[in-house]
Amino acid sequence: MSVLENIKEKIEKSKSILILTHENPDGDAIGSSLALYNALRKNEKNALVYIPIPDRTFSFLPGFDDILIGSDLPDREHFDCCISLDCSDLNRLGIAQDLFNSFEETICIDHHITNQNYADITYINAVASSTCENLMVVLAGLGFTINKEVAECLYTGFITDTGGFRYNCQPETMEMVATLLETGINMAKIYRTVFDVTTFEKTKLTARCLDRLELLADNKISFTYVLRSDLDELKLEESDTDEIVNFGRNINSVEVSVFAKERDDNTYKISMRANEYVDISVIASKFGGGGHVRAAGFETAMSLEQLKETLVEEIKKQLK
Numbered sequence: 423m424s425v426l427e428n429i430k431e432k433i434e435k436s437k438s439i440l441i442l443t444h445e446n447p448d449g450d451a452i453g454s455s456l457a458l459y460n461a462l463r464k465n466e467k468n469a470l471v472y473i474p475i476p477d478r479t480f481s482f483l484p485g486f487d488d489i490l491i492g493s494d495l496p497d498r499e500h501f502d503c504c505i506s507l508d509c510s511d512l513n514r515l516g517i518a519q520d521l522f523n524s525f526e527e528t529i530c531i532d533h534h535i536t537n538q539n540y541a542d543i544t545y546i547n548a549v550a551s552s553t554c555e556n557l558m559v560v561l562a563g564l565g566f567t568i569n570k571e572v573a574e575c576l577y578t579g580f581i582t583d584t585g586g587f588r589y590n591c592q593p594e595t596m597e598m599v600a601t602l603l604e605t606g607i608n609m610a611k612i613y614r615t616v617f618d619v620t621t622f623e624k625t626k627l628t629a630r631c632l633d634r635l636e637l638l639a640d641n642k643i644s645f646t647y648v649l650r651s652d653l654d655e656l657k658l659e660e661s662d663t664d665e666i667v668n669f670g671r672n673i674n675s676v677e678v679s680v681f682a683k684e685r686d687d688n689t690y691k692i693s694m695r696a697n698e699y700v701d702i703s704v705i706a707s708k709f710g711g712g713g714h715v716r717a718a719g720f721e722t723a724m725s726l727e728q729l730k731e732t733l734v735e736e737i738k739k740q741l742k
Contacts, residue, residue, distance in 0.1 A: 426563035428543050432527050433564060436503035438468035440496060440525075444509040445516040446660055446691075447473055449480060449582025449616060451508040454531070454553040456485045457575035458507065461566045472496050472518060477661035482615055483578060484571040495521050503527040506541060508553035510534035510712060531556055533583075536703065536712030551595045554579025558598050573605040577612055585668070586617060589716060617665075623656040631666050637676070638730075639738050644670030645730055647682040647690075660691070671695040678702060678737050682729060685721075690729060693719045700740045708736060 423431075433439065441458055443451040455471045462469040463485075472490045480486060490496055495518060504525040510532055512519050522528060530541035533556050535548035550556045554576045561568060568576070580599055584590050587599075603609060627648065635646040648663050663683055670679030678700050683691045692709070694702045695717055702718040711720020722729055 425543060425545050426560065429529055429545060429560060430564050432503055432529060432543065433462075433467070436467070436527065438501045438503075439470075440501040440504045440521075441469060441471045442504065442506045442509070442515055442518050442522060443471075443473060444514040445474075447476060447508070448661075448664060449477075450552045450554055450579040452476060452480045452486075453483065453575045453577075453579030453582070454507040454557050456480075456483050456489075457554060457557055457561075457572050457579070458505065458531075459485050459488070460571045460575060461561055461564075461568070464569065464572070465564075465566055470496055470501070474517060475659065475661070477659070477664075479616065479661070480578065482612075483575050485575075493517065498524050501525070503529070505529045505531065507531050507557070508533070510537040512538065512540040531560055534712065534714070536707065549592065551590045551592065552579045552583035554583070555595060555598060558601075568602070568605060570605045570607055573602040573607050574612060577602045577607055577609060578616060581613060582616060586613065590714070623658055624662050627652060627656055627658060627662065628666055628669070631663075631681075632669060635670060637673070638734050639741060641673075641675040642677045642741050643734055643737055644673055644676045644679045645682075645734070646670060646680075647726060648684065650684045650686060650688075660685070664693075667693045667695050671697060677741060680730075680733060680737075682726060684726075689721055689723045690726065691719065691721050692729070692733070699742065700737065702737075705733075705736050705740070709733075 441455050443455050459469050459471045476489050504522050515522055528541040530544045532546045533550040533553050537546050547556050631646045631648055637644055667679050667681035670676055677697050679695045681693045696702045701715050703713050703715050706712050706718035706720045709720040713719055
């Protein structure tokens with residue numbers, strides 16, 4: 423029996439399904455979670471998405487207001503199957519990892535090559551642009567029709583993980599997107615909401631981080647950071663910083679952009695983006711993280727200066 427057949431069998435026999443994704447979820451994580459949620463509900467399955475702190479950038483998506491948020495976990499007894507989406511490592515489920523492990527029936531749908539195969543059944547195609555692309559294959563295997571609501575969620579995952587179709591796209595990626603457009607979604611509105619609409623506070627934070635930005639290694643590495651005090655002062659969440667790493671990458675001499683976010687416990691979450699040839703997934707893995715060839719990250723307890731020195735030396739090994 424194939425992986426898709428196994429997934430179909432488990433979902434068909436499940437009456438109620440819990441959907442989880444990684445901490446600090448991006449557009450692909452929230453998009454895939456809500457796409458699956460809407461598809462399951464449309465096919466008369468009880469479903470719930472649990473995300474402790476969802477990014478309100480995606481509040482326009484159908485089903486967003488149904489997400490269970492906060493630190494109170496859903497009641498395990500209400501569900502007979504658990505599906506994780508866009509999460510390569512059990513630890514990245516955060517406070518929900520023990521809940522996931524309590525299920526006898528678990529499924530993971532992902533597109534990260536670093537996936538740890540922690541679920542009973544894992545569907546992964548690391549060549550895919552996004553988890554939403556892989557989810558489309560799963561939904562087809564289930565015999566589910568993609569309506570406009572599901573398509574809006576899937577399209578959001580496609581555009582966020584490809585940077586608006588600027589990278590990580592295969593011919594089949596665009597074929598799938600064409601299928602989504604046929605449902606009548608307003609792609610221009612979704613694109614503008616995700617990438618262009620912002621707040622004054624986020625703009626001020628971006629300006630602050632750009633003021634701190636420095637170029638290293640003959641201007642081939644950009645480095646900047648955000649402090650916890652910045653977020654507290656401007657009343658912003660960590661998710662409000664997600665696009666800042668791209669500003670450094672857009673500088674014409676830069677191959678790798680590094681963005682460090684200070685967390686409540688004085689550790690740092692590091693986001694890295696590469697342009698053409700550096701494999702930052704290899705670099706991230708050396709620090710206990712992971713991701714994609716051109717987009718990866720990790721967490722560290724090093725000080726900001728120690729981090730910068732150590733990470734720059736590691737990146738320089740791949741620079742031309």
